[in-house]
Structures are given as C-alpha cells and as structure tokens.
Amino acid sequence: MTEDVLRHVSDRAYSGDRSMQIAQSIEQPLSDQGIRPSVRKDCSSENWLQNLCQLALEARSLLFRARMWLESIASRARPLRQSTGPLQVIAFLAGFALCSACLVGRASNDASISPSSSGDLLIRGGLVLDGTGSAPKLADVLVRGGKIEAVAPHGRLQATPSVHVIDAAGRVVAPGFIDPHSHGDPLETPGFENFLAQGVTTITLGQDGSSPATADFPKLFTEYEAKGLGVNIAMFVGHGSLRAASGIGQSAHPSDEALAQMAQMLDAALDHTFGMSSGLEYQPGLWASSGELEALAKVVGARDRVIMSHMRNEDDDQLDAAIDELLAQGRFARVHAAHLKSVYGQGTERGRAIIQRLQQARASGIEVTADFYPYTASYTSVSLIFPVWAKTQADFEANKITRRADLLQHLRHRVLARNGPGAMLMANAPYTGMALDAVAKQLGKPFEVALVDDLGPNSGSAAYFVMNEALQGALLEGEMVMVGSDGSPTGFHPRGHGSVARIIEREVLEFQRLSLASAVKKMTSMPANVLGLKDRGRIATGMVADLVVFDPEAVQETATFENPHQLAEGFDWVFIGGQLAFESGQGTVDRLGRVLMPAD
Ligand SMILES: [Zn+2]
Numbered sequence: 034m035t036e037d038v039l040r041h042v043s044d045r046a047y048s049g050d051r052s053m054q055i056a057q058s059i060e061q062p063l064s065d066q067g068i069r070p071s072v073r074k075d076c077s078s079e080n081w082l083q084n085l086c087q088l089a090l091e092a093r094s095l096l097f098r099a100r101m102w103l104e105s106i107a108s109r110a111r112p113l114r115q116s117t118g119p120l121q122v123i124a125f126l127a128g129f130a131l132c133s134a135c136l137v138g139r140a141s142n143d144a145s146i147s148p149s150s151s152g153d154l155l156i157r158g159g160l161v162l163d164g165t166g167s168a169p170k171l172a173d174v175l176v177r178g179g180k181i182e183a184v185a186p187h188g189r190l191q192a193t194p195s196v197h198v199i200d201a202a203g204r205v206v207a208p209g210f211i212d213p214h215s216h217g218d219p220l221e222t223p224g225f226e227n228f229l230a231q232g233v234t235t236i237t238l239g240q241d242g243s244s245p246a247t248a249d250f251p252k253l254f255t256e257y258e259a260k261g262l263g264v265n266i267a268m269f270v271g272h273g274s275l276r277a278a279s280g281i282g283q284s285a286h287p288s289d290e291a292l293a294q295m296a297q298m299l300d301a302a303l304d305h306t307f308g309m310s311s312g313l314e315y316q317p318g319l320w321a322s323s324g325e326l327e328a329l330a331k332v333v334g335a336r337d338r339v340i341m342s343h344m345r346n347e348d349d350d351q352l353d354a355a356i357d358e359l360l361a362q363g364r365f366a367r368v369h370a371a372h373l374k375s376v377y378g379q380g381t382e383r384g385r386a387i388i389q390r391l392q393q394a395r396a397s398g399i400e401v402t403a404d405f406y407p408y409t410a411s412y413t414s415v416s417l418i419f420p421v422w423a424k425t426q427a428d429f430e431a432n433k434i435t436r437r438a439d440l441l442q443h444l445r446h447r448v449l450a451r452n453g454p455g456a457m458l459m460a461n462a463p464y465t466g467m468a469l470d471a472v473a474k475q476l477g478k479p480f481e482v483a484l485v486d487d488l489g490p491n492s493g494s495a496a497y498f499v500m501n502e503a504l505q506g507a508l509l510e511g512e513m514v515m516v517g518s519d520g521s522p523t524g525f526h527p528r529g530h531g532s533v534a535r536i537i538e539r540e541v542l543e544f545q546r547l548s549l550a551s552a553v554k555k556m557t558s559m560p561a562n563v564l565g566l567k568d569r570g571r572i573a574t575g576m577v578a579d580l581v582v583f584d585p586e587a588v589q590e591t592a593t594f595e596n597p598h599q600l601a602e603g604f605d606w607v608f609i610g611g612q613l614a615f616e617s618g619q620g621t622v623d624r625l626g627r628v629l630m631p632a633d
Pocket residue numbers: 241343371372
C-alpha cells in the first residue's frame with residue numbers, strides 16, 4: 034500500500050487513546066496476531082454526532098441486509114423476473130433514506146484505512162457475500178499475510194493499531210471477481226484498469242483458439258510480470274495456436290503424426306495453462322474435425338483441465354449442433370461454452386430450451402458450463418460474416434474476382450439475417466462508430482459491395498446487434514451459466530469496461546433476475562471452479578484475499594457503445610492478495626497481479 038493512500042485517511046474508531054486502551058485492557062489468545070474479541074460497543078466516541086452517524090450506518094447496514102435477505106428468499110420462492118414485493122420496497126426505501134441522511138458522516142467514514150506497517154487488514158461491518166450463493170452475513174473479515182485468516186460475525190473481531198481497518202458498513206464484501214472469458218495483451222495494457230475498476234481481480238487470456246506462441250510460456254509470463262500486472266492472469270493455450278505451432282495450420286486433413294505432435298504440444302502447454310481454448314468459427318479452428326477435437330479433449334481430460342470453446346456456429350439454427358459438438362468432447366474433458374448466445378434467436382422459451390440441452394448433458398454426467406456477457410450486441414472480427422472460402426486475405430483476394438457474385442450474395446444474405454447493415458457498428462478507422470448502412474451510404478454503393486471493395490474480412494472488428502434480450506436473459510438464469518465479459522481494455526464495445534457493473538445494475542437491481550448473492554456466485558466461485566482455482570473465488574478461512582468492497586446501489590456502468598472506454602463506478606476498494614490494488618476515485622494504487630499457475 035502506498036504512503037499516499039495511507040496518508041489521506043485515518044481510522045476514527047481505532048485511533049489514539051482508544052486503541053491503546055483496548056490493547057492494554059484485553060488479553061486473548063488472538064491478541065498477538067492483531068485481533069481480539071470485542072468487549073466494547075463500536076459507538077464509543079464521546080462525540081455525539083459521530084455516535085449518531087455510526088448508529089445510522091449500522092442501521093442502514095442492517096436494513097440493507099434485510100433487503101438482501103428478502104431478495105434471496107424471494108428469488109428462491111417465486112419465478113424470476115417478477116415485480117418488487119412491498120417488503121422489499123419498504124426495506125429498500127428505508128435503507129436509502131438512512132443512507133442519504135448520513136451522507137455527511139459517511140464522508141469521513143468512507144476511507145478508513147489506518148496507517149500500519151503490518152499489512153494486515155480488517156474489513157469491518159460489511160455484508161459478506163462469500164461467493165457460494167449463500168445469503169449475505171454481517172461480518173468482519175480479517176486478512177493476514179495475503180490470506181483470509183478469519184471471518185466472524187460483526188463485532189467479534191477487534192483490531193490493534195497494527196491492522197489496517199476498512200469500515201465497510203453499508204457495503205458488500207465479495208471475493209474479487211474472476212472473468213472466465215476475457216481478452217487483452219499484457220505487454221500492451223498491463224494495468225487492465227478496465228477490469229480492476231469493476232472489482233475483477235483475475236482474468237483469463239488465450240481465448241477463442243488464439244494464445245501467444247506456446248513454446249515458452251514461462252519466459253512470456255516473466256515478461257508479463259515485469260510489466261507490472263494490474264490483475265491476475267490465468268492463461269489458456271489456443272487450439273489454433275497449437276495448429277500453427279505443429280505445422281498443421283489451415284489443413285483440413287492433418288496427418289496422424291502431425292495430430293500426435295499437436296497433442297504432445299498441448300500436454301506440455303497444460304503445465305502452464307488452465308486448459309485449451311478453441312475458436313471453431315475462425316481460422317484455423319474451423320478446419321478441425323470432431324475426431325481432432327476429441328483426440329485433444331482426451332489430453333485435456335487426462336490433466337483435469339477444461340476446454341473453453343467459441344463454438345462452431347452461434348446462429349440460432351446451427352447452435353444446437355454446435356453445442357452437441359462441444360458435448361461430444363465433454364465425454365473426455367470438462368467443457369465450457371464461451372459467451373453463450375443465440376444469434377437472431379428469439380424469446381424466453383428458446384433460451385430455456387438451450388439451457389435444458391446443457392442441463393440434460395450435465396444430468397448424464399458431462400461437466401459442461403458456460404459464460405455469458407450482458408449485452409445484446411456481440412463484437413468480433415469483420416471476417417465472421419465472410420464465407421469460409423474468403424476469410425483469409427489470400428482466399429478473399431482470389432475469390433472476390435473468381436466468385437464475386439457468390440460472395441456478394443453470401444454477404445447480403447448473412448448481414449440481412451443478422452438484423453441488417455444498420456445493426457453492424459464498425460470499430461476501426463476510418464469508419465469507427467459508423468453503422469455499415471451509413472458507411473455504404475457515404476460510399477454511395479450497396480453495403481455488400483462496400484464490404485467487398487472497401488472493407489474486406491480483415492478490415493477490423495465490429496459490434497453486431499444480433500441478440501434478443503428475452504432469450505439472453507433466460508440463458509443467464511441457467512444454473513451452469515456464469516458471467517464473463519469477453520471484453521478487453523481496447524475493444525470498441527462497452528463489455529470490457531462495464532459487464533460486472535451492468536450485471537449488478539440491471540440484472541440484479543433493475544430486473545431482479547438474479548439475487549446479488551447469485552450474481553456474485555456467477556462471478557466468483559463458479560469461474561474459480563471451472564479454472565480449478567481452489568484458493569480463490571470464495572471468502573473463507575485460508576483463501577487468498579482477493580476481495581472487492583462496494584455499495585451495489587452506487588455501482589454504475591458508464592461505458593457506452595459510443596464511448597466504450599469509460600471505467601465503471603461504485604467499486605470502492607479492490608484487494609489482490611490482501612493489498613489495495615484499486616481505490617475508487619484514486620484509480621490503480623498498486624500493480625499486484627500475478628500470472629497464476631494451474632494446480633495439478
Ligand atoms: Zn469468442
């Protein structure tokens with residue numbers, strides 16, 4: 034923790050004489066570790082105004098807890114997406130009123146990190162969501178040596194002056210969020226503030242079949258850490274990258290020897306990675322047969338890693354077949370559908386049918402999970418809409434002459450099926466922020482001609498408004514579906530800066546599709562389980578202290594499709610390994626991320 038951060042705050046309740054008084058008057062077994070059972074009420078100050086505010090904060094905290102408790106009971110007892118019940122409204126309004134009433138008091142309470150050299154931390158009086166989906170508990174969390182040492186009902190643990198104290202009254206304390214599907218280049222943007230500002234403490238890279246060169250991960254990881262990482266990174270090895278490294282490249286019929294070599298390279302790469310990603314809608318993954326994928330699944334399964342797949346096709350009429358192809362690999366390894374979505378599918382029932390397909394597979398013993406980002410627009414390379422035979426620049430250049438009519442017809446049909454040229458927002462210069470129909474109008478030609486003559490498959494990326502809110506909402510409700518962003522620090526889509534905030538703002542508070550406990554579970558213990566991270570993703574004794582403290586009511590997604598690179602707001606403190614990594618209003622405090630290693 035930097036001196037700057039420590040200098041501008043002080044812990045009112047534990048400063049000066051009172052701390053000394055407590056330290057001298059109590060003898061308990063834990064006292065030499067910096068903690069002790071409390072023998073005094075918290076509101077002990079002589080200052081009646083501070084007392085009043087402290088009481089108000091506690092009351093607000095209790096009311097907020099009541100509301101969350103009601104939410105969790107209500108979400109279990111009734112079908113999802115119903116209107117707010119009267120008790121919830123009362124609890125919510127009372128909590129909000131108290132919050133507003135003690136705003137002045139909060140100003141001095143907001144940042145209560147007390148100066149200390151021990152590095153130990155007591156997060157006091159927050160509503161602890163432990164990441165398992167359990168109801169919130171008003172509790173104190175003690176962190177020592179980067180790990181969670183104790184979680185106890187509020188007031189049972191007391192701090193000595195050597196412990197930093199965070200007053201989390203009225204806030205939620207959750208495990209740091211883990212993003213199971215993210216993007217970015219740690220050598221270019223090592224800070225990953227877009228994730229950190231949302232309470233994300235671990236991201237996953239090497240997705241969609243594409244990872245850095247597989248030969249020397251340890252050397253690469255040393256370079257990453259030398260840059261100073263803002264968040265932890267869990268790496269995947271890309272199936273496409275393995276194809277390149279083993280010389281298979283774009284071949285549809287690799288030899289047995291080449292396949293065996295690729296399997297061997299995969300096995301070696303799994304020493305340093307959490308599994309294999311595939312991108313079967315992209316080059317060169319689209320050339321892989323089911324036989325090839327199943328052979329690789331055996332290697333992944335033997336190491337108890339996971340296959341994380343951008344499936345063969347996300348169009349609604351192709352999606353079931355794509356899921357079945359993933360499930361076939363699931364006979365040999367744990368499998369995970371990345372950014373589960375239906376392109377141009379409609380309605381809740383269709384969403385539920387997709388979830389049921391996954392549920393049935395799980396019932397039959399296949400360990401399948403999925404992640405989801407909370408937007409109805411996807412974002413990927415423009416090559417996605419080009420046919421298989423015109424995706425690479427070379428194929429495109431040849432076929433735009435020899436098969437021009439076919440190409441134009443394919444593009445026209447595909448774009449219209451994906452809600453038309455008005456639903457495709459270009460991300461790269463010179464057309465950044467323009468929809469394809471506007472580009473076509475500016476160029477004075479039909480959009481498919483513009484795609485062939487002015488853009489091409491390698492003209493960058495675009496956001497595609499191709500999803501249906503009702504269908505996607507039903508997907509999020511799936512018990513095996515967790516939250517990922519599919520975002521990056523630089524992508525021209527708000528998901529990289531706003532996914533977590535949007536889940537809390539919309540899916541939890543506005544639509545009440547999920548309880549907050551359930552949303553937190555989908556962003557913590559669920560992705561931790563998929564990655565096999567046994568010491569992260571939950572608040573429990575012995576776990577690594579990656580933590581986030583936030584007020585759900587204050588959480589705000591500020592990124593938009595027009596301005597996608599704006600940091601989310603409302604996540605007050607983010608800790609990695611028990612140290613302050615991000616503080617709202619201060620930004621990144623310290624680069625504390627590490628490259629994580631899979632457990633064998
Ligand atoms: Zn993808």
